[in-house]
Amino acid sequence: MFPERIFSGMRPTGSLHLGHYHGVLKNWVRLQSEYPCFFSVVDWHALTTHYETPEVIEANVTEVLIDWLAAGIDPTQATLFIQSRVPEHAELALLLGMSTPLGWLERVPTYKEQIEKIKDRDLQTYGFLGYPVLMAADILLYRASLVPVGEDQVPHVEMTREIARRFNYLYGRESDFEEKALEAARKLGGKRSKRYLELRNAYQQDGVDEALDQARALLQESQSLSLNDRERLFGYLEGARKIILVEPQVLLTEASRMPGLDGQKMSKSYGNTIGLREDADTIAKKVRTMPTDPARVRRTDPGDPTRCPVWELHAVYSDDATREWAAAGCRSAGIGCLECKQPVIDGILREQQPMLERAQKYMDDPSLLRAIVADGCDKARKFAHETMRDVREAMGLAYT
Structure with missing residues (x-):
């Protein structure tokens, strides 16, 4: 099983306000000392609704990054990067889109709401319809196990889980999967191998949920397995498929108590904000x-x-x-x-x-920010490269 890891992103809409700080950034500051965290400015997402005004994106990205650092996000603890600087986001979104049913996208609650609510621009576009797939790619690319969101964002994480589950079902099959899984189990050692198989049978044949948790813990403790063998054994526990993309869990965050200047929720659309700076x-x-x-x-x-x-x-x-x-x-x-x-x-x-x-x-010195972003993008690409290697191999695209 992959280690616990957090991904969260923010669209570059310009300078952030106190609502962002109390609703998101304070939580990120806490999480960065508890988990490996990937925080991304998702600039491609800005184009899904503001494709006709791309000239503002660069300045907005800079403002968001400075505000993150001002709020206490520490680049020595968390990885800060820009989505478009890691092209694997686009590649994974394209490949996930090949198997994502159209009906799933049309049923996303916010899709119809935004279409009805935003009348001043044309959102009848492929990019806007497909943004949940891009969002899923953002998360799945880093095999993030946890996504910190509020209640209103839970459906998006659920969509990501469904996309990952479908991908693993379609592409996690290996013709000799069971033989490879049993060979991997033998590498656990006699007693551990026997215990693993007993727990697998208890879960699959008798439906004992506790057996699944115990078997996962056993695998987590084992130091003798390669990453591929570990993935196979986790997949073998639940069926006969290799886990390629991790199904993320929701990490619910408390709703922000930060009201705007008029008593409503603080939001730029209401014109009731106080900026961080x-x-x-x-x-x-x-x-x-x-x-x-x-x-x-x-x-x-x-x-x-x-x-x-x-x-x-x-x-x-x-x-x-x-x-x-x-x-x-x-x-x-x-x-x-x-x-x-x-x-x-x-x-x-x-x-x-x-x-x-x-x-x-x-x-005072913009080169400091550029260095942080360059370093963060390099780190993000290393993780993204590993995921895409496995995705291409699973989809039969690893040939040269």
């Missing part, structure tokens, strides 16, 4: 002009914190004592709305300061 004066002005409880027409009018968008920002940026002060002051009209907003402004600027410091060196 916005200047202090602009941030202060945005927060000071936020709407508050409509009942507080005058300074002396009492209000209800739960009806005020600023209160949601207090939940993110203020400690318990400050929240108690703000709630009591609002209800009694003991403080004005501008007074209530100041701790939020202070909290945002405090959180932002280390980000600005980390970003500055890449803005």
